Amino acid sequence: MPTVDVAGQKMKSQEQLDSSQAEARVGKILALFRQLGELNAQIDFEHSFKTVQDHLFADRFLLGLNRQELGASQDERIASICENICMPYKLLASFRRTLPDANQVYFGVERNERTLLYKAYLEFRDKIEKEIGRRPVKGHSFRLFTGFKWDAFSPERQAITRYDWYPSLPIAELYERLQITLEPSRHGGLLEVVQGITERASREMSHDDIQYLEVSEEGNPRRSFDINIYKSGLRVEDLCPYILRASRHYAIPFGSFDSLYQRIKAERFGHLAGGIDRENKDFMTVYYGVKTIHSSQFGSATIVREDRPPQESR
Numbered sequence: 001m002p003t004v005d006v007a008g009q010k011m012k013s014q015e016q017l018d019s020s021q022a023e024a025r026v027g028k029i030l031a032l033f034r035q036l037g038e039l040n041a042q043i044d045f046e047h048s049f050k051t052v053q054d055h056l057f058a059d060r061f062l063l064g065l066n067r068q069e070l071g072a073s074q075d076e077r078i079a080s081i082c083e084n085i086c087m088p089y090k091l092l093a094s095f096r097r098t099l100p101d102a103n104q105v106y107f108g109v110e111r112n113e114r115t116l117l118y119k120a121y122l123e124f125r126d127k128i129e130k131e132i133g134r135r136p137v138k139g140h141s142f143r144l145f146t147g148f149k150w151d152a153f154s155p156e157r158q159a160i161t162r163y164d165w166y167p168s169l170p171i172a173e174l175y176e177r178l179q180i181t182l183e184p185s186r187h188g189g190l191l192e193v194v195q196g197i198t199e200r201a202s203r204e205m206s207h208d209d210i211q212y213l214e215v216s217e218e219g220n221p222r223r224s225f226d227i228n229i230y231k232s233g234l235r236v237e238d239l240c241p242y243i244l245r246a247s248r249h250y251a252i253p254f255g256s257f258d259s260l261y262q263r264i265k266a267e268r269f270g271h272l273a274g275g276i277d278r279e280n281k282d283f284m285t286v287y288y289g290v291k292t293i294h295s296s297q298f299g300s301a302t303i304v305r306e307d308r309p310p311q312e313s314r
Contacts, residue, residue, distance in 0.1 A: 025116045028085075028152045029109055032118070033298040035081040036063065036107070041070055043298075046270065046290040049260060050110070051250040052283045058260050059111035062119075062287070067105050068126075075099050081107070082120055082148075088155045091120075091148040098122055098146060116152045121145050132167060141166050144213060159217045159278075163226065168208045174198065174227075177214065181223050181275045187282045189249040190274055194227070194284075196242045197272055201229035215275065224275025224283075230268065236288055237265035246284050264288060 036043065044064035050057045067078070079096050087095065099105070103126040108119035128142040147161035166177070175195060182191045201210065211228035236243070240261070247257040267289035274284040 024153070025111055028116050028118070032081075032085050032107060032109065035084055036295050037298040039065070039070070039074075039077070039295040041065055041295045042292050043295055044290050045293050046287055047264070047267075048270075048285055048287040049264075050283060050285040051246055051252060052277070052281055054251050055113065056247070056250075056252045056256050056260065057110070057112050060109065060285075062106050062108045062121075064290075065105045065107075067099075067102055072100065078105055085118055086150075086152070086155060087118070087120065087148065088150050088158050091150060091158055091160065094146075094160060095120060095122070095148055101127055103127070115154065118150055118152050120148045128165065138168075141214070159220070161215060161217050161222075163213045163215050166212050166214070169210070169212045171198065171202050171207050171210075174207070174210070174212050177212070178225060181214070181225055182282070187276075190246070190282050190284060193242050193246045193249065194225075194272060194274055196245075197239055198227060198229070200239060200242070201232040201234060204232040204234060205229065211271070215273075217278070220278045221276060221280050222278045224273060224277075226271055226273040228271035230270050230290070232269070234269045235265065236261070236267050236269050236286070239269055240265070243286065250284075 044062075046062045046064070048060045048062070050060060065078070067075075070078070079092070079099060082092055082095055099122060101124055102122035104121075104123035106119075106121040106123070108117075108121065110117040110119065123145050124142075125144060128144060131142065141164040143162060144165035145161075145163035147159075147163065149159045149161060151157035166174075169177070175198075178191060178194060182188075182194070184191055198210070209231045211226075213226040213228075215224040215226060216222065243261070244257070247254075270287040270290060272284070272286055275282065277283050
């Protein structure tokens with residue numbers, strides 16, 4: 001009677017499943033790239049990586065469009081991009097309503113161990129700066145971004161995220177607000193890393209130029225922050241001790257961390273996000289190396305591998 005290698009069959013089946021899932025994720029990214037490829041526009045391309053316990057996710061990026069340069073006549077085209085990548089109806093209706101107030105539009109992609117997430121953001125900086133010019137800002141916050149997020153394969157998993165900006169927040173007050181999000185007794189390791197990076201950046205820039213945001217969503221425990229320090233001029237390598245400490249905090253294997261670090265260490269450090277995610281776990285995300293490319297590079301001929309986004313312009 002012939003023997004059956006059940007373990008071998010299971011391994012082969014899992015490899016086929018993993019390959020199929022990887023191909024499907026790439027297909028979703030290409031769908032977004034094809035939509036953007038039809039625009040005649042400059043796009044800001046920004047990479048990021050995210051750390052959570054035992055995991056390092058480096059397949060993340062944001063693509064920014066200047067809505068004012070495109071012109072209001074392109075609003076329907078922008079909304080159609082969301083529709084063509086299957087933004088859920090509830091999110092799309094809200095996106096359309098608020099798009100006319102936005103000065104920037106961003107599209108994001110995040111791959112993790114299970115699925116792929118689509119993200120779209122509207123920024124309202126110009127509207128806020130007009131309001132700031134009319135009254136004092138101390139103690140006040142302003143909704144700078146609204147984020148629309150959904151699972152590309154299970155769109156019922158969706159959220160609308162609010163990003164509140166506290167302009168010109170003194171460093172001492174910034175630290176106080178961080179401790180509302182990150183309880184020192186539970187998340188002291190991450191809190192030390194964030195404070196260390198912020199203190200280092202404050203030596204190179206005024207607190208007026210540090211953009212501090214608090215992030216929230218209705219219906220789940222997420223609470224987080226985003227600290228933009230692009231104006232410090234610091235490189236990723238300038239903050240290596242803190243990033244390395246974070247990788248240890250999240251038990252990231254050194255080989256995985258170092259492989260990423262060696263590729264990005266000369267890039268300009270952008271902004272640092274962190275806090276408590278929807279699953280009540282703490283996380284940290286680093287954004288870096290924003291560059292400008294032309295939308296024509298996202299055309300149908302674009303080739304995307306699991307580990308490589310489109311080539312940047314030179």
